[in-house]
Amino acid sequence: MTVRLDQVPALAPRPVRPRAWLWLGVFPLLLLLLGVGGMFLFGTQALREQPVSFWGLAFGVPLLGWCLLSFGRVLLYLGQQQVADGWDQAREEDLIQKLRRGRRVQQVLAVSLHTALREPEASSATQLKALLDGVKALKAQPSRQDQSVLRHSRIAGDTAEVPELALHRVLTQMLADLAPSLTQVPDATPLALLLEVGSTLPENVWQRVWRQAWSESGIRQSTVLVEEDGLEALDQWLDHRIGDQALLLVVAVQFAPQQPEGTAEAAVGLLFGNRLTQTVLPSMAYLHRPEQEREPTTDALLYAASQALDWVPLDAQSIEQTWRVGVDTQRDAALTTVLADVSIPVKHNQGFYDLDAQLGHPGKASPWLAIAAATQTIQSGAGPQFIFSGGGCVDAGLWSTVLTPVPSLSK
Structure with a gap:
């Protein structure tokens, strides 16, 4: 609970x-x-x-x-x-x-992020630099469904590529990023899988593509599906499975969405571990308990943001980057007020990244996309990160999440 x-x-x-x-x-x-x-x-x-x-x-x-x-x-x-x-x-x-x-945390052990800003052969560092530089991939271009020109972003690749093959390629690349970490983990280690896919492809089609990509990845651990969705799954994991030996693998994909206008294609893979039980892989960052607003009001969002900071606990002035993703434009005023009230240092075009403006709305992949980008930013040497994220449903309450670097043993 x-x-x-x-x-x-x-x-x-x-x-x-x-x-x-x-x-x-x-x-x-x-x-x-x-x-x-x-x-x-x-x-x-x-x-x-x-x-x-x-x-x-x-x-x-x-x-x-x-x-x-x-x-x-x-x-x-x-x-x-x-x-x-x-x-x-x-x-x-x-x-x-x-x-x-409330102050339990998850280790972020491995990250894979693929958006329109990452070319098939490009490194994740190139994509991260583009995100931090504010490069916009949201533009008018043909959609995958009917080639009608709409303003959205697409995962890089051949525009004439068959959607099934394109999805298979993306999933294969994502699992290839995660496989080196999982090869270091014993085969018997349980792997809980949170699989979230938003696509116009029929479920039986993308499920078949997923199974094929998984079988070709060489990952040896067996998986058990997680019932909850989104950050609620992580919240429940912290409550009930913090002592498990299992690792949590999140695969979140938005590909060829139903209504492409204003959306972003994205594929995110994240591997989490329990700090009390996982000692094989080094942590990339710590993900602290996310906090969801109880109603779509400024006061509720302020409480959620303040509580997310208190779970660390962390002074808001220590936040170096703030990410916004999956947030409707109607909440702009509320976000501005909350940022001022909690005293998170945010300057125009500096330290604040609106992924919706850069890429488009990533749907179900929204919170995981921001977590992946924030983790990679920490890996590049940055300090604590703060995330405002929505999800696949516009009416769902916004989440506030904090990621922090792993404390150095020399300190």
């Missing part, structure tokens, strides 16, 4: 301390007056003729009553204090447990 610090109960209300002026001044005097007055009104003539007994009762009974009432009041106060202390201690333990769970 999602970690919600805003649902942690409040501290227990503290009892009011007994007022000294009331219990040492007013109450004793009032009880004495009642005691003396009662003796004069209800005492017998014989009792009045015995001054010691008369005054003993007149002062003794009120004093005894005051002692009993004071003792009861002190016991009530101490009991309320103990109840409040017990509540606060249980709350503190629950809060610590939630913080520990």
Whole structure:
């Protein structure tokens, strides 16, 4: 279940301390007056003729009553204090447990990213430089479906290539990027697969292409599909499978989308490991728990962004690059407000990368594309990265995610 610090109960209300002026001044005097007055009104003539007994009762009974009432009041106060202390201690333990769970991280172990900015034979470094330089691949060009000219970006390749063959080529290249890391992992290591594909190709077609590319990759580990989608799958993994020996392989592809206008083709492969159990492969970066806004409002997005930073924990001023992807233009004002309120240092055309403007909307691949680009940026020597990402559904809440470099052993 999602970690919600805003649902942690409040501290227990503290009892009011007994007022000294009331219990040492007013109450004793009032009880004495009642005691003396009662003796004069209800005492017998014989009792009045015995001054010691008369005054003993007149002062003794009120004093005894005051002692009993004071003792009861002190016991009530101490009991309320103990109840409040017990509540606060249980709350503190629950809060610590939630913080520990919320601050779990995933190791990013391998990355493959293919967009329109990466030529078939080009290196990932060339693509990353183009992204960081703000090169735009979003342009008017023929679509794969009917060759109608629409503004979108396509994964580089022969424009006349059969879509099935083009997808097979892209998947083969992506798996070739990931295979060297997986060859270092024992064959028996479980591999959980999150496969997200958005395409006009029928599901049975792209599934067949995927199986063919996988069988040709030489990767020996067997896979089990993950049921959840998007960053929700990662959030659930951090909650329930942080102690697993399994690695999480994410393959996210948008290829020949249904409505190409304003979209981006992208193929992303990411390999994640649990820091507590995975010791074979070196980490490229740490991916911290993503936080999703609960409703499409500025306040909800601000809470999500602040909480994502707190999971690290990290000062917003430490963020070196901020990425935006899969975000509808209607949220521009909200993003601007949130960036200012959390004090993430962002300058125009410097440190802020709008992948939607550069490539187009990548659909289901949106968050993974940004994570891959941010990881490669960290590998090039950059510091912490922040990501605002949407997904395949426009109405879905935006996610805030932080990636940080792996601490150096020399520090």
